[in-house]
Amino acid sequence: MYIALAQINPVVGDLHYNTEKILTYTEKAKSAGAELVVFPELTLTGYPPRDLLFCNKFLDAVEAGVEKLLPASRDIGILIGAPCRDAGKLYNAALLLHGGKVTGKQYKSLIPFYDVFDEQRYFTPARERNCIDFKGIKLGVTVCEDIWNDKDYWNQRRYDLDPVEEQVQKGAQLIVNLSASPYSYGKHRLRCDMLGKAAAKHGVGIIYVNQVGGNDHLLFDGSSCAVTRNGTVCLQLENFAEDFAFIDTRTLQEKTSDSCSVEDISWIYKALVIGTRDYLHKNGFHRAAVGLSGGIDSSITAAVAADALGPDNVIGVSMPSRYSSQGSKNDARDLARNLGIEYRVVPIENMFNAYVQVLNPDGTPLVDLAEENVQARIRGNILMYISNREGPMVLATGNKSEMAMGYSTLYGDMSGGLAVLADVPKVIVYELAEYINREREIIPRSVITKPPSAELRPGQKDEDSLPPYEILDAILKAYIEEIKSIDEIVSLGYDRDLVVDIARRVDRAEYKRQQAPPGLRVTSRAFGPGRRMPIAHRWHLE
Known part of the structure; x- marks a missing residue:
């Protein structure tokens, strides 16, 4: 037959x-x-x-x-x-x-x-x-x-x-x-x-x-x-x-050579592309807006969007503050040029300064968490303004490692209709960057090699607040995807205090994640319907 x-x-x-x-x-x-x-x-x-x-x-x-x-x-x-x-x-x-x-x-x-x-x-x-x-x-x-x-x-x-x-x-x-x-x-x-x-x-x-x-x-x-x-x-x-x-x-009765294809990083990339395209198109959107910080997460998100929707349908928006380095601003510009997407620059200094002047007693910056987060929220508002006026869907850029640890800002960098990288650990984000650059440099090399930073205060680096991503992602996979206990994770060779701290931070951030936009699932256990944890609870593994 x-x-x-x-x-x-x-x-x-x-x-x-x-x-x-x-x-x-x-x-x-x-x-x-x-x-x-x-x-x-x-x-x-x-x-x-x-x-x-x-x-x-x-x-x-x-x-x-x-x-x-x-x-x-x-x-x-x-x-x-x-x-x-x-x-x-x-x-x-x-x-x-x-x-x-x-x-x-x-x-x-x-x-x-x-x-x-x-x-x-x-x-x-x-x-x-x-x-x-x-x-x-x-x-x-x-x-x-x-x-x-x-x-x-x-x-x-x-x-x-x-x-x-x-x-x-x-x-x-x-x-x-x-x-x-x-x-x-x-x-x-x-x-x-x-x-x-x-x-x-x-x-x-x-x-x-x-x-x-x-x-x-x-x-x-x-x-x-x-x-x-x-x-x-x-x-x-x-x-x-x-x-x-x-x-x-x-043919099914015969002996043949095995034709099963081999998975590699290209599968994750293609999954993100088709997931982004289908999510937008099936919801009636044809354009996307991405905030370009000059960092690797926003670079990958923009590249996926350009592949999914076509470069003409993607707006990249750079929103520098007083803490944005010249290198990051250049990287955002170069990325947009390499992708062929529309590029805009909307500085947030005046808006940020207005918050500082109004909300600090003497108008002097305190350089605290509130001021860090308000910068992210100003950027989220700008992107949503563009979305309301011009119609593109805003794509959030946070990765799974950050989302797991609560290293993200509600109503700021979490703003958007779809979180493209929400189930992609940071170490895989870097693999995706190399895959995107396999034929020519699309993501500037400096984006890949510089230490990751939110650039919300002077000299800030991710590793000031998080363990090295190679260690963090391994512990997160054991805790979230493999559902291992503290003792089981420690037995793999990790410091107990570190494992306990990571697990507690994951648990405490549940209220944030349940307010996040939908993410595209590429691992065996993603945040969302596949991991139905209570928000308000007092159970701790340790």
Whole structure:
């Protein structure tokens, strides 16, 4: 059988757009002679639709969308994902359309409720799992999480049931997985390994079709693939781009060389680019404004924005104060020139001086935290003024290391509609800079080599307030992503007082983070829906 893999980027809730895209790719598949075209999980609605699923009119429109697709299935099978009402319950369904009607249906069995997933809020698990017969082949159709519970692969399993194993026992000759699997760095290699082990274990080929694109804070890499019965990836689709490819099921019976692509820093960069582009475009924005300090975070943010939206759609704004070095001002100017973005200079000295004069008893600067933060807040106000008047979305520039430690200013550098680097540790920010400069110097070398500084007081350096980033990021990863205890982190070789101080500062900054704009998730545990900590609490690990 000749099968098409349609890796598409749906828009959550735009049923007309998604339906038309399904029809377009179905026609492409039919024209190429495919007998079946496979789309991602919840293709029709986009993933995750969240509380739209509580709206009956939305579900009515989903059913109308399925009806609209039926005529296109007269000469080809269409396997799509959609929410499905059945006997008063809602299911996350894979629907096979063929011959102008729905000829096969399999509901998702494993309903995740951890990390960023909250599907148990909406969906009921499938009561049974059966194969779908299509043109003489028994298809074991699974939906995303259904394929992630092999008892021989995972040390700890979240569910007692393995839908793949059950379908193979019922005679499945091919496993097809419709997926909307959010990306985090390192997940692609894990996914390839898991699929390969499952295929080899059961002696069946696997076709895996994943959503691509950004929806809110979640990024989907696509990276759809076909795996032979021997466990090798014989077809690999693009990462972070819509893609379309074909596989002959006879190939899945053969030994092939492994085509699983290798992750590197480019994956994080492409994730940020598609996440920024989709977040703005799907929210109706086409331009962005970035405050350019001459530092590395704002430089990376501006570079991502220029790539995502085009240089003509990015405004870089330098807002120097009395503490801004000439080097930083030059770096901001040179970066904007290298990127080809619009560059503006709006000095904040007069505004800052007005605050100092009004709020200090004798008008003399105290050079304290209040004066440091008011500079950031003046800059945030300037950017929001530009946003209100001219329409661009403001992009916040803080990285994960700073956000973790509360080294950021509410209503200042945290202002904006999207925090591009909110899940990128500082050490990876530097790797991104080198990647951006891989062919020519875009980010000035001095931005990369100078000690990071907020430049809010004379001689200020980040390491006056924070440990060296190499140490800080390692401890933050252990504490936030790996959820290790103080003792476990100390056992890795770190000073106990330092670990305790970092953990306490992370905990104390929760109130700030929950007022921050959404960030793009690229690690295994980001701030936001995947880390639901209380703001007001008195539990401390030490």
